[in-house]
Amino acid sequence: xxxxxxxxxxxxxxxxxxxxxxxxxxxxxxxxxxxxxxxxxxxxxxxxxxxxxxxxxxxxxxxxxxxxxxxxxxxxxxxxxxxxxxxxxxxxxxxxxxxxxxxxxxxxxxxxxxxxxxxxxxxxxxxxxxxxxxxxxxxxxxxxxxxxxxxxxxxxxxxxxxxxxxxxxxxxxxxxxxxxxxxxxxxxxxxxxxxxxxxxxxxxxxxxxxxxxxxxxxxxxxxxxxxxxxxxxxxxxxxxxxxxxxxxxxxxxxxxxxxxxxxxxxxxxxxxxxxxxxxxxxxxxxxxxxxxxxxxxxxxxxxxxxxxxxxxxxxxxxxxxxxxxxxxxxxxxxxxxxxxxxxxxxxxxxxxxxxxxxxxxxxxxxxxxxxxxxxxxxxxxxxxxxxxxxxxxxxxxxxxxxxxxxxxxxxxxxxxxxxxxxxxxxxxxxxxxxxxxxxxxxxxxxxxxxx
Amino acid sequence: xxxxxxxxxxxxxxxxxxxxxxxxxxxxxxxxxxxxxxxxxxxxxxxxxxxxxxxxxxxxxxxxxxxxxxxxxxxxxxxxxxxxxxxxxxxxxxxxxxxxxxxxxxxxxxxxxxxxxxxxxxxxxxxxxxxxxxxxxxxxxxxxxxxxxxxxxxxxxxxxxxxxxxxxxxxxxxxxxxx
Numbered sequence: 001x002x003x004x005x006x007x008x009x010x011x012x013x014x015x016x017x018x019x020x021x022x023x024x025x026x027x028x029x030x031x032x033x034x035x036x037x038x039x040x041x042x043x044x045x046x047x048x049x050x051x052x053x054x055x056x057x058x059x060x061x062x063x064x065x066x067x068x069x070x071x072x073x074x075x076x077x078x079x080x081x082x083x084x085x086x087x088x089x090x091x092x093x094x095x096x097x098x099x100x101x102x103x104x105x106x107x108x109x110x111x112x113x114x115x116x117x118x119x120x121x122x123x124x125x126x127x128x129x130x131x132x133x134x135x136x137x138x139x140x141x142x143x144x145x146x147x148x149x150x151x152x153x154x155x156x157x158x159x160x161x162x163x164x165x166x167x168x169x170x171x172x173x174x175x176x177x178x179x180x181x182x183x184x185x186x187x188x189x190x191x192x193x194x195x196x197x198x199x200x201x202x203x204x205x206x207x208x209x210x211x212x213x214x215x216x217x218x219x220x221x222x223x224x225x226x227x228x229x230x231x232x233x234x235x236x237x238x239x240x241x242x243x244x245x246x247x248x249x250x251x252x253x254x255x256x257x258x259x260x261x262x263x264x265x266x267x268x269x270x271x272x273x274x275x276x277x278x279x280x281x282x283x284x285x286x287x288x289x290x291x292x293x294x295x296x297x298x299x300x301x302x303x304x305x306x307x308x309x310x311x312x313x314x315x316x317x318x319x320x321x322x323x324x325x326x327x328x329x330x331x332x333x334x335x336x337x338x339x340x341x342x343x344x345x346x347x348x349x350x351x352x353x354x355x356x357x358x359x360x361x362x363x364x365x366x367x368x369x370x371x372x373x374x375x376x377x378x379x380x381x382x383x384x385x386x387x388x389x390x391x392x393x394x395x396x397x398x399x400x401x402x403x404x405x406x407x408x409x410x411x412x413x414x415x416x417x418x419x420x421x422x423x424x425x426x427x428x429x430x431x432x433x434x435x436x437x438x439x440x441x442x443x444x445x446x447x448x449x450x451x
Numbered sequence: 452x453x454x455x456x457x458x459x460x461x462x463x464x465x466x467x468x469x470x471x472x473x474x475x476x477x478x479x480x481x482x483x484x485x486x487x488x489x490x491x492x493x494x495x496x497x498x499x500x501x502x503x504x505x506x507x508x509x510x511x512x513x514x515x516x517x518x519x520x521x522x523x524x525x526x527x528x529x530x531x532x533x534x535x536x537x538x539x540x541x542x543x544x545x546x547x548x549x550x551x552x553x554x555x556x557x558x559x560x561x562x563x564x565x566x567x568x569x570x571x572x573x574x575x576x577x578x579x580x581x582x583x584x585x586x587x588x589x590x591x592x593x594x595x596x597x598x599x600x601x602x603x604x605x606x607x608x609x610x611x612x613x614x615x616x617x618x619x620x621x622x623x624x625x626x627x628x629x630x
Contacts, residue, residue, distance in 0.1 A: 011593060011594050135521060141529070143528075143529050144525070146521075146522035146543060146544060147544075152550070158554070159554040159557070163553070163554075166561055173570075177592055178486070196572070197570060198570065199572075199585065200591050202489065202492045202496065203499065204570070206492075207568035208564065209488060210501055210503045211503050211561070211563065211564035215561075218553050218557055219557070222550075225546075225553075229546065428486075429486060429487050432486055433487045
């Protein structure tokens, strides 16, 4: 099929999306099996090893009691940010270019949150006590401390996972109904249940519009609060380079930045391997490129402020932490981060670059490598240089930690591969809204409950 | 016994026009089924109101109050005095309040949507038995626009005529409860 989206018919998008669900080639199974195997080998086996031998299997020790697990937690929470948040903002502002890409972006949010929650369980060492973070009556008379940012995290992430799940599901109900009518067997059963009996009546559309808009309005401030709260996990500690008021906006901007880069990666994969070239076009990459440019400038500004205020404070602990980050053991990582996240994205100033798919893919991957490095540096360099020199230390991740880091990518990929075969990856009804209305063509009077 | 007459249209304008004609002819309020939301439905069939916003508001207030009470009552029951500071500390508890405001706002919005859209409905169980009480045409999920009207047996002919005049590409009818 060739042509611009407006030359397509309603049936074209319908056929393409249903095909992406029901027709599965061998490459998909190979990709799924590989991702699943990597998840087992790189994520679950090392985790079980750590559970068996204790948290000492990780490289964390005094003073670096936080390591890559928490860096991964911040990274995945950050990656979750652009999906639902961007989708909500673009829905409220009625931006039509959102419609082809938001479903996958929201799925990215959901699975990133799942991976982030898993990282908390890996980090705590004894995940079977994770329910102690929840307020529930118990014989120990032990209740959570609601003054702790860790409890804020539990509340915020629980709310965000709930909101993101509900948001992606509500927006998918009409598409589940459309797929329901085209499938048989277990798929028909599944989509019948998921679509809840949707018929596409004027009343149902009206209610969906309002519910969806209310959800978007509720989720936008929630998304901002979630990463602010994650930043307070660090900023509320009295550690040089962590105890900073700028951390909340710094984390929120960083989260949206890495999330937007993640969307570019996912869009490229969908376009290339799910054959959605008709719907995910240069326009999407162009707009996402502009967004990346703006976010990179914001992110650079906050980094300059962070360096300047550290220098200007004149506090010995603060300036030592700053010097260590810029010129110490981890300095190569710092300058790699600056190159990938501050300089490379300036290429997005050129439209030719923004509308080139492969260069944009490389850039998006580079940005996320840089953003992971940022989170690692926040955790590692700050704890390595606290107030007293006898409390200084060095942190290098162990093989278990590195393996689990790789495993998180495999886990996310596995979940996403399962998603593309269950959910319509492109929102059919919203893409149809951007097309011309169908012309009058007589239909055969068959099918339906009144046939 | 109610008879359903459903007209299938290829474009939303014709479907809207047919719905307007059905309503003008005092045959009742028709139901439109479409693959996308149709603009201008409310101008033809009248303004629609939903209770969703009330659910959202109630959920948000309920969540906010219960969030603050959860944190405050926990602090009072399991007091942990720190340096003479107040037991109930507003700044951190406002965050718990805020998060639960949003959480219950979301949950009640979803409940409000299900209640006002009357979902899940009988078609939910279509893999056991198709619900005959609610007309449904699968083409309306793809590229057709359907106008459905439930009327008495005497009005079926009139409804079909109106739908045909409005440009229906196909007309189907059935009876409520028919198997």
